[in-house]
Amino acid sequence: MCGIFGAFTxxxxxxxxxxxxxxxxSILHRGPDHVGLFSGGLCALGNCRLSIIDLTTAANxxxxxxxxxxxxxxxxxxxxxxxxxEELQNAGHRFDTASDTEVLVRAYEEWxxxxxxxxxxxxxxxxxxxNREVLHLYRDRLGVKPLFIHExxxxxxxxxxxxxxxxxxxxxxxxDMQAIAQYLALNYIPQPRTVLEGVRHLSPGHMATLxxxxxxxxxxxxxxxxxxxxxxxTEAEAxxxxxxxxxxxxxxxxxxDAAFGAFLSGGLDSSSVVGFMSxxxxxxxxxxxxxxxxxRFDESGFARQAAERFGTVHQMQIMPxxxxxxxxxxxxxxxxxxxxxxxxxxxxxxxxxxxxVRMVLTGDGADELFAGYEKxxxxxxxxxxxxxxxxxxxxxxxxxxxxxxxxxxxxxTGALRDAFFDTDPYAPLASEIRRGAHQDPVNQVLLGETLTxxxxxxxxxxxxxxxANSLEVRSPxxxxxxxxxxxxxxxxxxxxxxxxxxxxxxxxxxxxxxxLTYRKxxxxxxxxxxxxxxxxxxxxxEVLLDGRLEARGIVDTEIVSQMITAHIAGTQNNTRQLRALxxxxxWFRLFIDRDPETIRHASQxxxxxxx
Numbered sequence: 001m002c003g004i005f006g007a008f009t010x011x012x013x014x015x016x017x018x019x020x021x022x023x024x025x026s027i028l029h030r031g032p033d034h035v036g037l038f039s040g041g042l043c044a045l046g047n048c049r050l051s052i053i054d055l056t057t058a059a060n061x062x063x064x065x066x067x068x069x070x071x072x073x074x075x076x077x078x079x080x081x082x083x084x085x086e087e088l089q090n091a092g093h094r095f096d097t098a099s100d101t102e103v104l105v106r107a108y109e110e111w112x113x114x115x116x117x118x119x120x121x122x123x124x125x126x127x128x129x130x131n132r133e134v135l136h137l138y139r140d141r142l143g144v145k146p147l148f149i150h151e152x153x154x155x156x157x158x159x160x161x162x163x164x165x166x167x168x169x170x171x172x173x174x175x176d177m178q179a180i181a182q183y184l185a186l187n188y189i190p191q192p193r194t195v196l197e198g199v200r201h202l203s204p205g206h207m208a209t210l211x212x213x214x215x216x217x218x219x220x221x222x223x224x225x226x227x228x229x230x231x232x233x234t235e236a237e238a239x240x241x242x243x244x245x246x247x248x249x250x251x252x253x254x255x256x257d258a259a260f261g262a263f264l265s266g267g268l269d270s271s272s273v274v275g276f277m278s279x280x281x282x283x284x285x286x287x288x289x290x291x292x293x294x295x296r297f298d299e300s301g302f303a304r305q306a307a308e309r310f311g312t313v314h315q316m317q318i319m320p321x322x323x324x325x326x327x328x329x330x331x332x333x334x335x336x337x338x339x340x341x342x343x344x345x346x347x348x349x350x351x352x353x354x355x356x357v358r359m360v361l362t363g364d365g366a367d368e369l370f371a372g373y374e375k376x377x378x379x380x381x382x383x384x385x386x387x388x389x390x391x392x393x394x395x396x397x398x399x400x401x402x403x404x405x406x407x408x409x410x411x412x413t414g415a416l417r418d419a420f421f422d423t424d425p426y427a428p429l430a431s432e433i434r435r436g437a438h439q440d441p442v443n444q445v446l447l448g449e450t451l452t453x454x455x456x457x458x459x460x461x462x463x464x465x466x467x468a469n470s471l472e473v474r475s476p477x478x479x480x481x482x483x484x485x486x487x488x489x490x491x492x493x494x495x496x497x498x499x500x501x502x503x504x505x506x507x508x509x510x511x512x513x514x515x516l517t518y519r520k521x522x523x524x525x526x527x528x529x530x531x532x533x534x535x536x537x538x539x540x541x542e543v544l545l546d547g548r549l550e551a552r553g554i555v556d557t558e559i560v561s562q563m564i565t566a567h568i569a570g571t572q573n574n575t576r577q578l579r580a581l582x583x584x585x586x587w588f589r590l591f592i593d594r595d596p597e598t599i600r601h602a603s604q605x606x607x608x609x610x611x
Contacts, residue, residue: 002061003030003467004073004126004147005160006045007169008135010212013156014044019169024048026168027161029333030075030467038062038071042212043128043135047073052258052359052472053081059099065109066094069130072104075161076123076145077474079252084118098257116207116221120252120479124161124202135210141222141480142365143191143204143455146463149216150199157210162464163199163335171199173591177419180337180554180584184412185425187339187402187580188457193428195336195587204455222480224451225435227487229443238489239507245485246508249476250276250361258358261286263349263473264312266302268501268508268517269363269372273476275511277361278310287312288353288360290345292319294527306516317352319345319526325601328586332602333468337587339402339580340457341526346465351606354469364462365477368450369486370504371442371494375400383495383502385441393433396445397426402580411563416554428452442491450483469606529575533568540564540578548593549585 005023007015015023017037024035024046031048034057038045047061061073078084081100084107089095093106100121107115108127113136116125122144127136137159139147150158150166158166167173174197183189191201202208205222250273254260262274264287277285287307291300300316307314330343353360367373377383379396403411412420419425433448462473476482489503496502509517532540541564543549550557560581566572589595590602 002050002073002075003027003048003161003165004046004075004124005158005165005169006043006073006126006135007159008043008157008210010042010155010215012042013154014039014042015158015169020044020046022168023160023165026164029470030161032470034060036061036073038064038073038128040071041128041130042133043071043130045071045073045126045128047075050358050470050472052077052256054097054099055257056097059097059101061101063097063099063101063105065105070105070108071128071130072101072108072125074101074104074123074125075147076121076125076140077255077472078103078119078121078123079255079474079479080118080120082255113207113209114221120481122474122478126159133212137202137208137210138221139202139204139206141205141224142450142459142478142483144459144463144475144478146460147202148194148199149202149208151216155215157216163194163196166199167591171196174198175588175592177415177554178423178425180416181420181423181425182428183337183339183584184403184408184416184420184580185401186397186429186453186456187576188453188460189336190428190452190456204451224483224487225447227484229439229490230488231490233488233490233493235493235503235506238493238503241485241489242482242504242507245479245482246272246476247276247279249479249482251280253361253474253476253479254280256359259286259356260359260361261288261353261357262312262361263287263353263363264289264303264306264314265363266299266304266306266516266519267363268505268512268519269366269477271302271306271363271512271516272366272508273361273363274306274310274312275508276476278312282311285310285312286353286356287314288349289314289316290319290349291316292527294530296527302516302519306512309513309516315352315356317348319348325604326606327582328590328598328602329468329604329606330465331583331586332590332599333464334460335464335591337580337583338457338460339576339583340461341528341579341583343461343465344526346461347468347606350466350469350471350473354471357471359472359474360466362462362473362475363477364459364473364475365454365483366501366504368446368454368458369477369483370489370501371446371491372501374500376442376445376495377498377500379445380442380495382498383442383492385491388441392441393430393444393448394426397430397433401426402576407577411555411559413556414553439487440491442495443487444491446491446494447487528579529567529573532564532575532578533570537564537568540582543582543585544578548589549581552588555581
C-alpha cells in the first residue's frame with residue numbers, strides 16, 4: 001500500500017526533484033516507510049511506500065527491469081502475485097525480491113500492456129516503457145485505489161494518488177461548478193469528474209496511455225456491465241458460489257508480511273469476513289470497532305458478540321460528540337467534499353487499528369453487490385419489480401439524491417444554479433443504471449451504484465481515512481470475481497421476501513448464527529443530525545452563516561438559515577443537506593481560501609479513548 005505520483009513530459013522538461021519531493025511530502029501519510037524517485041527520458045515517477053509484502057529495502061519502489069528500460073510504481077496490492085510469480089518463473093523470469101511490485105515488472109515484460117487483465121488486486125499502477133517512450137497508467141476494476149490526472153497547457157501530464165500532490169506540483173485549484181452541482185445532487189462527485197477544473201479521476205477498470213505522438217489516450221479494459229444474470233440459477237448454486245468466492249477472496253487478502261486484523265462493526269458484512277478469517281487465523285486475530293453513546297447508531301454490542309463467536313482480540317472506541325476539529329481533517333484527506341460524515345469514525349477506528357497492525361480486512365462493497373440498503377426495498381417493495389413505470393430510473397436517482405423537492409430552486413444561486421439546471425447532475429448515476437438494461441431491474445440499480453456510488457463515495461472512505469493513518473484496507477467483497485458473480489445472481493434472490501441481501505444471509509447464516517445474520521441493519525454513520533440540534537448547533541451556524549459561504553455567491557444563505565432553524569426545531573430533518581453544505585464550505589476554506597485556522601484543525605490527529 002503506497003502513494004504514487006509523477007509526470008509525463010513530451011518535451012522532456014521533467015519536474016525538478018524539488019517538485020517531486022513536494023509531491024511526495026503531500027501524500028507521505030500513504031507511505032511513510034520510504035520515498036523513491038525516478039527521473040529520465042520523458043517521465044518522472046515517485047512512490048511513498050507502506051511496507052506490507054516483502055518488508056526488506058529490496059522491495060522499495062520504483063522497481064525496474066534488469067536492463068532498466070521498464071520502471072514501475074504502484075499503490076495497492078496484487079493478491080494473486082504468488083500464482084503470477086510462479087507462472088512467470090516457469091516462463092523463465094528471475095526474481096530478486098518477494099514483492100508483488102516486481103511481479104508487475106516481469107508481467108509487463110511477458111505480456112505487454114494488457115498484463116492488467118491477469119491481476120487480481122486493488123491498484124493504481126504506472127509503467128514507464130523507456131524503449132517505446134510510453135507511460136501506461138492503470139486503475140483497478142472497481143476503483144478501490146484512486147488515481148488523478150491533470151493535463152497541462154504544454155502537454156505535460158501529472159498524475160497522483162491524491163489531488164493534493166497535483167497542487168503541490170503547481171496545479172491551480174479552480175472549482176468546477178458542474179462537479180459541485182453533481183455533488184449536491186448525489187452527495188458525492190461521480191468519476192471521472194472532480195471538484196477541480198482540469199483534474200480528472202481515471203475511472204475504475206480503465207487505463208491511460210501517454211506518448212509524445214498520441215498524447216493521452218484512455219480506454220476501458222474491464223466492464224462489469226458485460227455480465228448477464230443467469231435466470232436459471234438455483235438458490236443452492238447462488239449460495240455455494242458466494243461462499244466459495246468469499247472464502248478464497250478472504251484467504252488471498254490475508255497474504256501479508258506485516259501484522260494485520262479486521263474492522264468489525266458487528267454488521268453482516270464485517271462479521272462474515274472475520275468469520276472466514278478465523279478459519280485461516282484461528283488465534284490472536286485482532287479486530288477493531290467504533291461505538292456511539294446513541295443506541296440508535298451503536299453496534300458495539302453486536303461487534304462484541306461477533307468477536308466472541310470468532311475468538312478475536314477486540315478493541316472498541318466510543319465516538320465523542322465533538323466533531324468540529326475532525327471535520328476539516330476528513331475533508332483535507334479526501335481532497336473533495338463528501339456529504340457522508342461516517343468518514344470521521346472511519347478515521348478514528350483506523351487510527352486505533354494502526355497502533356497495532358498495518359493492514360485490516362473490511363466488509364466494504366457487499367451492500368451494492370447484494371442489495372443491502374433499505375432504499376432498494378423502497379423501490380422494489382417486497383422485492384417486486386412488476387409495478388415499475390417508464391422513467392423509474394430517474395425517479396430512483398432523484399429520490400435517493402441529496403437536494404429534494406424545490407430545494408435546488410430555492411437554495412442555489414449564481415454559477416452553481418446555472419450548472420445545476422443547465423446540465424443534468426443526476427445523469428452519471430442514471431445513465432449507468434440504464435446501461436444495465438440487459439439485467440433485471442434490481443441488478444440494474446445495483447450495477448449503477450456499484451459503478452458510481454461505490455467508487456465515488458463508499459470506497460473513498462476506507463482508502464482516504466485508513467491511508468490518513470498509514471493503514472492498508474482490503475475487502476474480499478471487492479474481488480472482481482465476486483463482483484462478476486454477484487451480477488450473475490438474479491436480482492429477485494437478493495430481495496426475496498422483502499429482505500435485503502436475502503440470498504447472502506441464507507448463505508452465511510450457518511457461519512454467523514441467526515442473531516448476527518438477521519439483526520436489524522444500522523447504518524455506519526455519525527448521529528450528527530441530533531448533534532446539530534444540540535452541541536453542534538452553534539458550529540452549524542458558524543460554518544454556514546458567518547458570511548464566507550454567502551460571499552461565494554452559490555447558495556442563498558437566507559434559505560440555509562431557514563433550513564437550520566427548521567432542523568433545530570424538529571419540524572424538518574435537513575441532516576443530509578446541512579452536513580453536505582458544511583463539507584462543501586470546509587472544502588472551500590481548505591483548498592481555495594487556504595484558511596490557516598481550518599488548515600490547523602485539518603492537521604490534528606485522529607484521537608479518542610479506547611475501551
